[in-house]
Amino acid sequence: MSKGSMKYQILLVEDNPDDVLITKRAIAKCKIVNKLFVVNNGEEALKYFRKEGEYKDSFTPSLVLLDLKMPKLDGFEVLKEIKDDKNLRIIPIIVLTSSGRGEDIDKAYKLGCNSYIVKPIKFEDFIKTIEEVDHYWFEISKTPVNQSGEIT
Amino acid sequence: MVTQESAEWLVYPLIKKPLTSKSTGKNAKSVKPENKKVSEVLNFLNLKADSLYLSALMDNIPDTIYFKDTKSNFTRINKAQTTVLGLKDPKEAEGKSDFDFFTPEHSQDAFNDEQEIVKTGNPVINKVERIRRADGEFRWVSATKVPIKDENSQVIGIVGVSRDITVLRQMEENLKKTNEELDKRFRELQELQQQLKTSNELLQQSNTDLENYTYVVSHDLKTPLRAIRSFSTFLLEDYHDKLDETGQEFLKRIENATTHMNELIESLLVLSRVGRKFTEIEKVNLNSLLDEIIIDLKPIIENRNGKIVVNKLPEINVQRVWIKELFMNLIDNGLKYNKSPVPKIEISCEERAEDYLFKIADNGIGIEEKYLNRIFKLFERLHSSEEYEGTGAGLAICKRIVENFGGKIWVESIFGKGSSFLFTKPKNSQ
Numbered sequence A: 001m002s003k004g005s006m007k008y009q010i011l012l013v014e015d016n017p018d019d020v021l022i023t024k025r026a027i028a029k030c031k032i033v034n035k036l037f038v039v040n041n042g043e044e045a046l047k048y049f050r051k052e053g054e055y056k057d058s059f060t061p062s063l064v065l066l067d068l069k070m071p072k073l074d075g076f077e078v079l080k081e082i083k084d085d086k087n088l089r090i091i092p093i094i095v096l097t098s099s100g101r102g103e104d105i106d107k108a109y110k111l112g113c114n115s116y117i118v119k120p121i122k123f124e125d126f127i128k129t130i131e132e133v134d135h136y137w138f139e140i141s142k143t144p145v146n147q148s149g150e151i152t
Numbered sequence B: 001m002v003t004q005e006s007a008e009w010l011v012y013p014l015i016k017k018p019l020t021s022k023s024t025g026k027n028a029k030s031v032k033p034e035n036k037k038v039s040e041v042l043n044f045l046n047l048k049a050d051s052l053y054l055s056a057l058m059d060n061i062p063d064t065i066y067f068k069d070t071k072s073n074f075t076r077i078n079k080a081q082t083t084v085l086g087l088k089d090p091k092e093a094e095g096k097s098d099f100d101f102f103t104p105e106h107s108q109d110a111f112n113d114e115q116e117i118v119k120t121g122n123p124v125i126n127k128v129e130r131i132r133r134a135d136g137e138f139r140w141v142s143a144t145k146v147p148i149k150d151e152n153s154q155v156i157g158i159v160g161v162s163r164d165i166t167v168l169r170q171m172e173e174n175l176k177k178t179n180e181e182l183d184k185r186f187r188e189l190q191e192l193q194q195q196l197k198t199s200n201e202l203l204q205q206s207n208t209d210l211e212n213y214t215y216v217v218s219h220d221l222k223t224p225l226r227a228i229r230s231f232s233t234f235l236l237e238d239y240h241d242k243l244d245e246t247g248q249e250f251l252k253r254i255e256n257a258t259t260h261m262n263e264l265i266e267s268l269l270v271l272s273r274v275g276r277k278f279t280e281i282e283k284v285n286l287n288s289l290l291d292e293i294i295i296d297l298k299p300i301i302e303n304r305n306g307k308i309v310v311n312k313l314p315e316i317n318v319q320r321v322w323i324k325e326l327f328m329n330l331i332d333n334g335l336k337y338n339k340s341p342v343p344k345i346e347i348s349c350e351e352r353a354e355d356y357l358f359k360i361a362d363n364g365i366g367i368e369e370k371y372l373n374r375i376f377k378l379f380e381r382l383h384s385s386e387e388y389e390g391t392g393a394g395l396a397i398c399k400r401i402v403e404n405f406g407g408k409i410w411v412e413s414i415f416g417k418g419s420s421f422l423f424t425k426p427k428n429s430q
Helices: A017-029 A042-049 A075-084 A102-110 A123-140 B004-015 B021-027 B033-060 B079-085 B104-120 B166-238 B245-274 B286-296 B298-303 B320-336 B394-404
Strands: A009-013 A035-039 A063-066 A093-097 A115-118 B064-068 B074-077 B124-132 B138-149 B155-164 B281-285 B307-310 B315-319 B344-351 B355-362 B409-414 B418-426
Touching: A009 A017, A009 A042, A017 A035, A017 A123, A017 B166, A035 A042, A042 A075, A063 A075, A063 A123, A075 A093, A075 A102, A102 A115, A115 A123, A123 B166, B033 B079, B064 B079, B074 B079, B104 B124, B104 B138, B104 B155, B138 B166, B166 B245, B245 B394, B281 B286, B281 B320, B286 B298, B286 B307, B286 B320, B298 B320, B315 B320, B320 B344, B320 B355, B320 B394, B320 B418, B394 B409, B394 B418
Parallel strands: A009 A035, A009 A063, A063 A093, A093 A115, B307 B344
Antiparallel strands: B064 B074, B064 B155, B124 B138, B138 B155, B281 B315, B344 B355, B355 B418, B409 B418
16 A cells, blocks of 8 residues: 555544544654544534535545544444444444443444544553554555545 | 038038928928938938038139129138138138129129129139239139029029139230230331341442442543643653753653552552452362462562462352452562562462461561551552552452452561461352
8 A cells, every 4th residue: 555645534533622632643643644534522423424514525534533422422322323324334433532441342342333442541652552543444454435535 | 520510501502591301301202201311311421422522622722712692692612712802711701792802893893794694594704804812912813603503493603713813814914025025126127127228228329339430430530631641741742952851850750640640540440340240250260360370470470589389279159350350469469568588478278167268478578567457448558659669559459359259358467577468258159
């Protein structure tokens, strides 16, 4: 794969501005070329997926990083909506959360998440995690949504 | 000496007419004169024999016996009744009635009963009455009164027998009282049990709530902690040149503090997870488990030049992950708080009737007696983190695990020589 020329779209669903900054910085630090788009809550996320309103020209993301604890529509509800949607359920969703609770992990997998990652406390570890995610999902694995946001 | 007169006296109270030759003569018209004499003698002898039996009965039986006429006046009483009435001679009672001796209430009651017997001929059987004896004492008696009838079935008197049942009655009453008391106690006990059950349920609920709360809060605490940690890293990365040595040191201190706080949160998480039944109970061979733990702890053991001695241990039914955490914590402590050239830890088990007693003994620094009670408390530390690393949650977690098994944990220590951590695991729990 030729990095740099083609970019996958990664959607970050995260309400906490600190965590948005931290994730953005981690992605910048580990020189990930793929584009990152951020929405701040569950409702926005669903609009984005369904290309509603301001998101009518949005790309279908190749990978989603989904926070669980969010106001209004939380991560579980977003997960359920996406995985219940015939067209959208093929998009890999990685839960990225502070919670390591067994119940949360069980529930997320039952709703069909593709991976569950607990956010590391140290920034150094966070960078490593983001690197690994990018490496695993875009170099080792094949995903159904291509660089142009088309379902292949 | 039997005389005609004494025979007469015997019968007189019953028939109230003298037993004269005139009257017998009248009643025995058909009897021949020479036979009449014989039959009279025979009659007399029979009567005499009956009288002897009657006297024996009357004088020896502890029950009171009394004969009354149809007006409820005494015609004859026995010795026992004489005593009850407070008389010296039974004859003193003749012609007198209950009203002369007993309370008006009882006398009236007895009189009514007796008049009913006279009227109907029906006896009164085992009627319980309360009488006042001549000595002033009230007694309970069971009275049976039957009519005496003549040859024409006319009631001509009454004979009564009363048995003192005070002791029996007292026993009955005591029994009744005891029963009532017992009943009351039983109901109280039931109420207490119900209260205990409710409190237990509440306690269990609040414990669960607390565990859930701790668990949720601990996770939530991590979000701001990660921000503090990350942004101090960003400051150090981006503004390194603008900060002097002190400024950089401050940032380092923030980083260290967040690392420590993260460890505290992790400990809280472990502690709150102990009671939660995430894992099933299984049969665990503790010798195999200890082999596994020694492999896991190999870097620490080798680093400290430690020696672990494991004696024969049983197989027990337990949550594997927690018994492992327990042994790991205790062995780790034994190695950590140890200044011997060769830190040695010996693990043994004694099987007892109800439980297993485990012992983890070390040759470490020991614990001063005044601190023995403190060490199982959460975040309680006897040493600074410069001296020995740690959060102070390890033994609190151990205590939680052991108590969750239904056991107890304690420590025996000689300061400067070493400590032995002991815990029990009931055989029948879980």
